[in-house]
Amino acid sequence: xxxxxxxxxxxxxxxxxxxxxxxxxxxxxxxxxxxxxxxxxxxxxxxxxxxxxxxxxxxxxxxxxxxxxxxxxxxxxxxxxxxxxxxxxxxxxxxxxxxxxxxxxxxxxxxxxxxxxxxxxxxxxxxxxxxxxxxxxxxxxxxxxxxxxxxxxxxxxxxxxxxxxxxxxxxxxxxxxxxxxxxxxxxxxxxxxxxxxxxxxxxxxxxxxxxxxxxxxxxxxxxxxxxxxxxxxxxxxxxxxxxxxxxxxxxxx
Numbered sequence: 722x723x724x725x726x727x728x729x730x731x732x733x734x735x736x737x738x739x740x741x742x743x744x745x746x747x748x749x750x751x752x753x754x755x756x757x758x759x760x761x762x763x764x765x766x767x768x769x770x771x772x773x774x775x776x777x778x779x780x781x782x783x784x785x786x787x788x789x790x791x792x793x794x795x796x797x798x799x800x801x802x803x804x805x806x807x808x809x810x811x812x813x814x815x816x817x818x819x820x821x822x823x824x825x826x827x828x829x830x831x832x833x834x835x836x837x838x839x840x841x842x843x844x845x846x847x848x849x850x851x852x853x854x855x856x857x858x859x860x861x862x863x864x865x866x867x868x869x870x871x872x873x874x875x876x877x878x879x880x881x882x883x884x885x886x887x888x889x890x891x892x893x894x895x896x897x898x899x900x901x902x903x904x905x906x907x908x909x910x911x912x913x914x915x916x917x918x919x920x921x922x923x924x925x926x927x928x929x930x931x932x933x934x935x936x937x938x939x940x941x942x943x944x945x946x947x948x949x950x951x952x953x954x955x956x957x958x959x960x961x962x963x964x965x966x967x968x969x970x971x972x973x974x
Contacts (some may be wrong), residue, residue, distance in 0.1 A: 730782055731801040733773040736766035737758055743839065743969045744810045745769040746802065748818030748825075750845070750870065751896035754779050756887035761813070768969045770853035772805060774798060774818075778880050778892030791817075791903040795824035802829070811968050812841045812913075814860030815954065817900040819846035821858070823937065826911045837940070840914035844961075845923060845951055847903035848879065858897035866898070871924060872951040873908050914941035916967055918961065920953030921946050 733755035734752040745756040745765055755773035761770040776794070777785035788794050789828050802810075806829070814822030821881060822841055847853075857868045866886060884895070919931040928946065935942045945964065947953045954961050 729801055731774055734776050735762040738766045738770040741770040743769045744805055745771045745806045746810055746812050747773045748821045749812040750816035750818055751900050765966060766968045768830050777897060779865035780888050789898045791824060791899050794821055795828055799825045799828040809839045812836040816846050819843035823849060828915050830912055838876055841913045841915045843915055843934055844918040847926045848933035851930040853931050854971045855901045858894050858901055863926045910939050912940055917944040919946055920949040923951045951974055959966045
C-alpha cells in the first residue's frame with residue numbers, strides 16, 4: 722500500500738486521528754480549498770481520520786501548475802490517496818468535488834476489485850450523466866465573480882474577501898473549465914453506495930438532476946433534500962455531519 726505521507730501537497734490533515742477505524746476524504750468545490758472542510762474535520766475527528774484535498778493553484782499551492790481537466794484531477798488524487806486506503810473510507814465531495822469523488826472512486830475500484838468505499842457523498846452537484854451548456858470559465862473576471870455570488874447567495878462566508886477571490890481567479894477559472902468541459906463515459910457506475918445531498922433551490926442542480934445519480938451506482942442509493950441553494954450545507958451542518966458520522970460508524974464492529 723505504501724507509506725502514508727503527511728507531507729503530500731495534496732492532503733491536509735487538520736485534526737489527525739491515527740487511532741480511528743475509518744477515513745473521511747473531503748473534496749471541495751470549484752475554486753474552493755481544503756480549509757472549506759475545516760469545520761467538518763474538527764467535528765468528525767472523533768469519528769474518523771479526516772483528509773481534506775488541496776487542489777493546485779490556491780493558497781499554499783498557488784505556484785503549482787493548474788489542472789483544467791477532471792480526468793487529470795482524478796488520476797492525480799487517486800494516486801495520492803492510495804497510501805491512505807488501509808482503513809475503510811467515506812468520500813465527501815461538494816459541487817465539482819462530488820464529480821471528483823465519483824471519478825476517484827471509479828479509478829480506485831478499477832485498480833482493486835476488492836475496493837469499495839463505505840459511502841460516497843455527492844453534495845450540490847447534478848449526476849455525471851446530466852449536462853448543461855455552461856461557459857463560466859470563458860467569462861471575464863467580473864462574470865466569474867457574478868456566478869460565484871449567485872451560487873453563494875447572501876452567505877458572504879462562502880464567497881470570502883473579493884480581493885482575495887480575484888487573486889485566486891486563475892485557479893477558479895481553471896476549476897470551472899475542468900467541470901464545465903467534463904463528460905462522463907456512458908453507463909459509468911461505481912460499486913460504492915452513493916448518498917446525494919442537494920438544496921431545494923440550487924440554481925445549478927434540479928431535483929431530477931440530483932436523483933439521476935441513482936444510475937451511477939450498483940450499490941445502495943439515498944438522496945436527502947435540504948432547504949437552500951448551492952451552498953445549502955452551510956446552514957445544515959449538524960444533520961449533514963450526523964449523516965456522515967453514521968456512514969463512518971459502519972466500519973466499526
